[in-house]
Amino acid sequence: MEADCNSTKKMCPSYIGKAGAQLFGVVNKDGKVRFITPLTVTEEFIATNDHLEQRFRFTGKCIEKGCAQWNDQDLKCSLSEKIRIPDIPEDTEIAFCPIRKQCRWFFQDGDKACFSCNEITRNMEELLLNIHP
Numbered sequence: 001m002e003a004d005c006n007s008t009k010k011m012c013p014s015y016i017g018k019a020g021a022q023l024f025g026v027v028n029k030d031g032k033v034r035f036i037t038p039l040t041v042t043e044e045f046i047a048t049n050d051h052l053e054q055r056f057r058f059t060g061k062c063i064e065k066g067c068a069q070w071n072d073q074d075l076k077c078s079l080s081e082k083i084r085i086p087d088i089p090e091d092t093e094i095a096f097c098p099i100r101k102q103c104r105w106f107f108q109d110g111d112k113a114c115f116s117c118n119e120i121t122r123n124m125e126e127l128l129l130n131i132h133p
Contacts, residue, residue: 009061009102010061010062010102010103010104010107011059011060011061011062011099011102011103011104012059012060012061012062012063012067012077012104013057013059013099013103013104013105013117014057014069014079014120015058015059015060016053016058016060017041017046017052017053017056017058018041018046018058019041019042019043019045019046020040020041020060021040021041021058021059021060022038022039022040022041022058022059022060022099023036023038023039023040023041023045023056023057023058024036024037024038024039024057024058024059024098024099025056025057025118026055026056026057027054027055027056027057027121031119032118032119033057033117033118033119033120033121034118035057035095035096035097035098035118036098037098038059038098038099041058053121054121055121056121057121059099059103062077062104076104076108077104077105077108079105080104080105080108080109080113081109083116083120084109084112084113084115084116085115085116085119088112088115088116092115094111094114094115095114095117095118097114097117100114105117
């Protein structure tokens with residue numbers, strides 16, 4: 001999953017849990033995501049795990065205009081700003097991330113996108129979006 005940030009192939013860090021996606025994070029007991037070397041999700045994994053998006057983080061190719069979070073005016077994903085934790089001290093170190101070099105959010109927002117990333121799961125994002133459309 002190594003590529004430079006200028007690559008046209010960007011990865012969505014909030015992809016759905018489905019066969020063919022890449023599993024790149026596991027939610028710990030404290031609710032934070034521990035990032036791992038990406039593994040390809042199989043049908044067997046889907047069948048043997050429940051509540052996928054509450055327990056894991058997935059990535060896949062960013063589909064840009066094919067996604068409801070894509071902002072056509074700004075030509076970027078709007079989700080990274082919606083879930084960002086405000087007022088993070090500038091000297092805060094960003095967590096390890098195996099997809100950073102290809103991550104859509106990092107590409108467009110830099111380190112600011114990373115600070116809250118390990119605290120977010122897809123089901124939390126859906127709740128936030130329903131509260132703050």
